[in-house]
Amino acid sequence: MTDPSFYMTMAATALAGVAILAYTTLTGWRGWLALKQQELQHQPGGDRTAPAMPNASARIEIADLKERIRKLEAIAAGVDL
Incomplete structure (x- = not known):
């Protein structure tokens, strides 16, 4: 070897x-x-x-995510909802 x-x-x-x-x-x-x-x-x-328009479910999901972001930012800033 x-x-x-x-x-x-x-x-x-x-x-x-x-x-x-x-x-x-x-x-x-x-x-x-x-x-x-x-x-x-x-x-x-x-x-x-041309960019395609998102379908309704995608728009709802995006709106939900934006709302969650707003809530998290409020929590981080110490604001009561």
Whole structure:
């Protein structure tokens, strides 16, 4: 086990394994990005020139969050509600 060629072989094998893993991960990442780009292009209003209006449930949720923020700010300021 003290043979230097053994360690060189193991290091080369490990390096090759890491290179293969990195290549396949990068290929998958590029494919995922291409898929997301296609999804964005095929959506209605894909040009994104005008921002879309949020739906009613999103507006209610935003209003609820704003109210919670106001209450937390009042608590932080020491104001009784």
